[in-house]
Amino acid sequence: MQPYVTTANVPGTGAFAATTARSPVLAGTPLRPNALTDARLLSVTEERRLIERAQAGDDRARERLVEANMRLVYSVARRYRCRSLTLDDLVQEGAIGLLLAIDRFDVRQGCRLATYATHWIRQSITRSVERGDRLIRLPVQASGELRQVENARAALQQRLNREPDVDEVAAECGFSSQRVSDLLGAIDPVSLDTLIGPDQEVALSEVAADEDAVDPEAGTLAEAGGHMLRRVMERLDARERRVLEMRYGLSGEAPLTLKDVSAILRISREGARQIEVRALARLRHALHAAEWD
Secondary structure, three states, rough: OOOOOOOOOOOOHHHHHHHHHHOOOOOOOOOOOOOOOOOOOOOEEEHHHHHHHHHHHOHHHHHHHHHHHHHHHHHHOOOOOOOOOOOHHHHHHHHHHHHHHEEEEEEHOOOHHHHHHHHHHHHHHHHHHHHOOOOOOOOHHHHHHHHHHHHHHHHHHHHHHHOOOOOHHHHOOOOOOOHHHHHHOOOOOOOOOOOOOOOOOOEHHOOOEEEEEOOOHHHHHHHHHHHHHHHHHOOOOHHHHHHHHHOOOOOOOOOOOOHHHHHHHHOHHHHHHHHHHHHHHHHHHHHHOOOOO
């Protein structure tokens, strides 16, 4: 898989902000197909000199390199479709990738700028399309993994002549089955407003269970039990109450052993055990008298 830049492709931040801020080509009105693509192509020597000047901070050289390579940007941008972005928007994103390629290109690599820049142009446009098409924005790493999963699923579908299951896709792309399920679940999120049922009259939000919600009946019983426990605890003397609080964590702290309780109260372990037994017996009697089982 091709490497990805670590800076997020977000206009106005990071390396993209620096490249766009220095480029007069990207400022002002949107790009038009005939505005920049009719520039004369550069020879190897001219391109090398302009790259050296551009990397030294010459904005005019950068502009000339962009103009000479806009045919490539349009060629790549026309292959993409996005509901929220026009072709001009995609070209703008591709031009940002081109500017990054100009900054990072090493003239000693022995290839032309267009060859090196194609990856950066495609990456910039791809990320822009992903941001525009998805309801849930995925991290860069997750987007790359999702593309691998989608490519693996398409290859398996063609090879097996059926829809592959999650385990088969996971084996094909080298991910765990759980990771593949998580990635595929990010493609088509389900709205809670979706109507379900035979007559499509019930919203999903009305029947979806909240696993973190407290059961009303259990919550009421727990609250009533806590209130009753506090009442009967008041019938114990201070030492008995203290022992039970420490032994069972009734005061919100972690439960302690008899050894720990005896050390804190400075009594023997057997003495602490007898106080606990006596206090529990008194509690049971008080609860029975209150008809609480």
